[in-house]
Amino acid sequence: MSAEERLADRRERLILAAYTLFANPGFHATTIERLCATARISNRAFYECFSGREALMRAVYDRCVEETLQVVAKAIDQAPRSLDARIVAGITEYVRFVTQDERRARIMHLEVRRAGDVLSNARQRAVAGFTHVIEGTVNELPERIPNELHLLALALIGAITELLIEWVVSDNPPSIEVIIKTSVHVFRRSFQL
Template sequence: MSAEERLEERRERLISAAYTLYAELGFPDTTIEKLCTVARISNRAFYECFDSRDQLMMVVYGRCVRETLETVAQAVAEAPETLEDRIEAGIATYVRFVTSDRRRARILHLEVRRAGDCLTVSRQEAVAGFCRILEEEPGLSAMAEQAGVELRLVVLGMLGAMQELLIEWALAAEPLPVEPLIDTAVHIFRRTLAA
């Protein structure tokens, strides 16, 4: 392998180690030493790949967000044309994709908060990305206007409700069934716009 390929391979091992350790131990308790042990690299090699634990967390979180956004956008694009079907497809796909890997759920909904200021901008960008998917849905603006609410605030409230549902799921000692989470999120969204 070339030097660049070796560096990239180490980066990927660190990302993989962080994905597991940040979810299992939590971001605050995951030291660089633990990351390096799991990734089977030296501490010095860590700093050839990343400036800090915070930077590594930003990369891991960014990858989780990107994969989730792509999956949800594709599901919405492939859903039947009715607004209701597209909303349900987006919510169901989001919940199922995030819960398909407990580590992803914990990173996206728990560790992002525990990481503190280093992820504030990344988190705001992620929320904006999910808001855009919903705000671009034809018909939602009219429904929000008819309900007398501002669509962006409804979307932010919906995202907040989904985050709390997924935090509950991630913290449960025994995995909770996913379908009730989806049904609840869809119900909240429908009732908000129908109010």
């Protein structure tokens, strides 16, 4: 392998190790030494790839968000051209995709918050991305567009986030179907459908 390929390989191994370890035992409980041992690289090699744990967490989080945005956008694009159908498709795909792998759900909805201020910009970019999806979907359809669509989109993202946090942390989590049904209900009521 070339030097570039070796660096890319180490970086990918660190991202995969962090995906598991940042989800459990969690961001604050995971040391650089443990990340390196899991990825089978040296501590020195870690710093050739990332400036610190926060930069690695940002890379893992950004990847989770990118993948989620892609599958949600595809589901919405393939849904029938009505606001209700697109709400159901987008929410169903979001909740199912995020919860397919509990690590993804934990990183996107719990550990990103626990990481604190170091990831607030990454989290805000993610919220902006999902807000853009909601606004774009509503704006391209003929149904009535509510006032303050941007604020409504932010509130709806917050609602789904809290439902998924409950799924992650609860000793008796609600079923995925109940989370989808509740989220769809909140969206429908918000858009008066």
